[in-house]
Amino acid sequence: MATISIPETIPSPIEDAELLRKAFVGWGTDENTIISILAHRSPSQRRLIREHYARTYGEDLLKSLDKEISGDFERVVLLWTLDPAERDALLANEAARKWHPGNNVIIEIACARSSEELFAIRRAYHARYKRSLEEDVAAHTTGDFRKLLVPLVSAYRYEGPEVNMTLAKSEAKILHGKIAEKAYSHEEIIRILTTRSKAQVIATLNHYNDEFGNPINKDLKTDPKDDFLSTLRAVIRCISTPEKYFEKVIRLAINKLGTDEGALTRIVTTRAAVDMKVIKDLYHKRNSVPLSRAISKDTSGDYEAMLLALVGQDDA
Amino acid sequence: MATISIPETIPSPIEDAELLRKAFVGWGTDENTIISILAHRSPSQRRLIREHYARTYGEDLLKSLDKEISGDFERVVLLWTLDPAERDALLANEAARKWHPGNNVIIEIACARSSEELFAIRRAYHARYKRSLEEDVAAHTTGDFRKLLVPLVSAYRYEGPEVNMTLAKSEAKILHGKIAEKAYSHEEIIRILTTRSKAQVIATLNHYNDEFGNPINKDLKTDPKDDFLSTLRAVIRCISTPEKYFEKVIRLAINKLGTDEGALTRIVTTRAAVDMKVIKDLYHKRNSVPLSRAISKDTSGDYEAMLLALVGQDDA
Numbered sequence: 025m026a027t028i029s030i031p032e033t034i035p036s037p038i039e040d041a042e043l044l045r046k047a048f049v050g051w052g053t054d055e056n057t058i059i060s061i062l063a064h065r066s067p068s069q070r071r072l073i074r075e076h077y078a079r080t081y082g083e084d085l086l087k088s089l090d091k092e093i094s095g096d097f098e099r100v101v102l103l104w105t106l107d108p109a110e111r112d113a114l115l116a117n118e119a120a121r122k123w124h125p126g127n128n129v130i131i132e133i134a135c136a137r138s139s140e141e142l143f144a145i146r147r148a149y150h151a152r153y154k155r156s157l158e159e160d161v162a163a164h165t166t167g168d169f170r171k172l173l174v175p176l177v178s179a180y181r182y183e184g185p186e187v188n189m190t191l192a193k194s195e196a197k198i199l200h201g202k203i204a205e206k207a208y209s210h211e212e213i214i215r216i217l218t219t220r221s222k223a224q225v226i227a228t229l230n231h232y233n234d235e236f237g238n239p240i241n242k243d244l245k246t247d248p249k250d251d252f253l254s255t256l257r258a259v260i261r262c263i264s265t266p267e268k269y270f271e272k273v274i275r276l277a278i279n280k281l282g283t284d285e286g287a288l289t290r291i292v293t294t295r296a297a298v299d300m301k302v303i304k305d306l307y308h309k310r311n312s313v314p315l316s317r318a319i320s321k322d323t324s325g326d327y328e329a330m331l332l333a334l335v336g337q338d339d340a
Numbered sequence: 341m342a343t344i345s346i347p348e349t350i351p352s353p354i355e356d357a358e359l360l361r362k363a364f365v366g367w368g369t370d371e372n373t374i375i376s377i378l379a380h381r382s383p384s385q386r387r388l389i390r391e392h393y394a395r396t397y398g399e400d401l402l403k404s405l406d407k408e409i410s411g412d413f414e415r416v417v418l419l420w421t422l423d424p425a426e427r428d429a430l431l432a433n434e435a436a437r438k439w440h441p442g443n444n445v446i447i448e449i450a451c452a453r454s455s456e457e458l459f460a461i462r463r464a465y466h467a468r469y470k471r472s473l474e475e476d477v478a479a480h481t482t483g484d485f486r487k488l489l490v491p492l493v494s495a496y497r498y499e500g501p502e503v504n505m506t507l508a509k510s511e512a513k514i515l516h517g518k519i520a521e522k523a524y525s526h527e528e529i530i531r532i533l534t535t536r537s538k539a540q541v542i543a544t545l546n547h548y549n550d551e552f553g554n555p556i557n558k559d560l561k562t563d564p565k566d567d568f569l570s571t572l573r574a575v576i577r578c579i580s581t582p583e584k585y586f587e588k589v590i591r592l593a594i595n596k597l598g599t600d601e602g603a604l605t606r607i608v609t610t611r612a613a614v615d616m617k618v619i620k621d622l623y624h625k626r627n628s629v630p631l632s633r634a635i636s637k638d639t640s641g642d643y644e645a646m647l648l649a650l651v652g653q654d655d656a
Contacts, residue, residue, distance in 0.1 A: 143459065143496070146496045147496075150496075150498050150499070150500075154498060154500050154502055155498050155537075156495070156496055156497055156498045156535060156537070157496075158491075158494075158495065158496070158535050159497075159498065159535040159536060159537075162531045162535045163531070163535075170527070170531075171527075174491065174531075174535070175474075175490065175491065175494065178474075178491065178494035178495065178496070179472070179474065179494065180459070180462045180463075180466075180472055180473075180474070180494070181472055181475075182466050182470060182471050182472045182475065183466070184466075184470050186470055211486070211487075215478045215479070215486075215490075219472060219474050219475040219478045219479075219490070220475060221471075221472070221475075
């Protein structure tokens with residue numbers, strides 16, 4: 025379900041590192057080489073290239089890239105080149121430090137990753153920032169948002185398929201009751217959404233829909249301008265239908281007056297090796313245009329080329 | 341700083357498993373063999389014995405032990421034989437299911453273990469109970485206790501030695517202000533105690549003491565019967581002076597009218613391979629009697645023998 029293509033026979037990390045070094049030195053920078061190598065290697069291959077590069081040239085590959093390229097192209101190449109856990113730690117740190125209601129990056133990272141992935145991100149966060157992720161989220165958020173976001177990033181949800189239907193019914197009733205009272209930040213809503221396994225949350229939401237006649241997110245849309253409600257909806261979508269959530273982020277990023285490169289780059293770099301194929305299909309269906317064509321229309325130059333290398337060409 | 345003694349040359353796990361099996365079959369049970377083997381093996385050695393035992397005899401060693409022995413002796417042998425993370429998962433599960441204000445086992449496990457240990461416990465909890473630790477703690481606690489306990493068990497604190505003194509000062513002031521207002525369960529108190537690294541919390545508490553003239557736990561003792569205050573004090577002691585905390589639990593367990601075997605067994609089995617040497621020294625100093633003598637006076641039979649094997653004999 026990934027969209028990146030990795031050649032059947034790949035050069036050794038030593039050769040890749042050498043070619044990248046050559047792309048940096050001398051007359052200008054050879055962006056094509058950067059793209060043709062980095063966009064077509066797996067995370068573990070990229071890690072080996074970085075290790076070899078650092079050993080041989082005494083400089084972090086990311087630092088060299090930072091010197092040679094700039095703008096949106098730099099951002100997409102740097103984010104992509106990082107290890108997935110490191111990349112998410114960086115994105116979460118930026119989002120925490122600049123947090124404002126409506127910024128859903130933290131929710132994406134907390135809810136649309138596996139439990140082990142989220143834990144790897146927290147470990148990478150320690151190493152990179154000498155603090156904990158939950159510490160920074162708690163320090164930069166307030167009120168209801170803090171009550172929701174801190175347990176979300178601290179969660180280590182059970183990931184088995186077991187579902188307790190009695191519990192799903194009773195907790196669907198709790199959710200419905202609190203929503204009817206407009207007690208959207210009630211601790212029981214937060215407890216259910218932040219501690220139950222995803223399979224259990226999904227069973228509860230299905231029961232909610234069956235029993236009360238509406239998907240929960242419809243009942244959480246009473247005030248479309250309420251940031252806390254939109255945050256709750258993002259939590260629910262990232263848990264229950266992450267690919268649809270990602271499709272929508274890309275759609276809004278592209279359809280904006282002036283593309284939202286930040287969002288587009290984030291989703292492409294975090295999903296290209298995971299589920300971008302599904303997201304692309306959803307995008308095509310929803311917008312009647314292939315994602316690669318939409319990206320081509322909205323972006324240009326090396327940035328466009330790197331995005332397309334990650335997203336892959338659509339079938340004719 | 342452990343008190344268990346492991347022989348210089350230890351038999352292979354195969355031999356140990358065979359001797360244990362012999363201790364179970366036939367005429368009665370040979371408790372001395374159980375103690376002489378299990379009390380003198382490291383966690384990894386015990387794991388190998390369990391693995392070999394299960395493979396050879398088609399039954400979990402713990403199950404065989406459960407059939408052969410009983411009461412306090414069984415409890416100490418079973419708890420000790422478990423892997424540290426499994427043991428803490430079991431203790432936390434019992435404490436969560438039977439939780440009542442004043443039960444500090446969850447705090448002990450959340451605050452007096454390293455971040456990596458706590459995470460290993462959460463992972464063991466998934467495997468054993470098909471749920472998450474925070475899920476069970478959240479489901480069985482309410483009100484202020486829930487607000488404090490859920491983030492405590494979900495924490496993955498940064499563990500580096502770095503301390504931000506400016507932050508320590510400002511957060512000491514926040515703690516003091518909220519305590520002066522008797523807002524003991526204020527979210528800022530909870531945020532500081534549950535998300536900061538232990539080194540940072542300790543720096544904050546030291547500053548509190550210097551600036552406001554009292555150790556924080558003195559200011560949290562205005563009502564000695566208030567369970568939430570005693571819970572906060574336990575959090576602070578488990579973070580800042582865990583060995584003193586453990587000494588006190590043992591002291592109270594032994595000095596009780598009728599020993600509290602549950603607490604004594606828990607502390608001995610969880611600390612014997614970690615810091616029991618320090619706890620013993622503190623105990624001797626505080627009570628003017630060596631811990632081993634106090635244990636001998638209060639317990640008997642195989643239970644006594646197992647505890648003494650774990651705690652070690654005191655110097656004459």
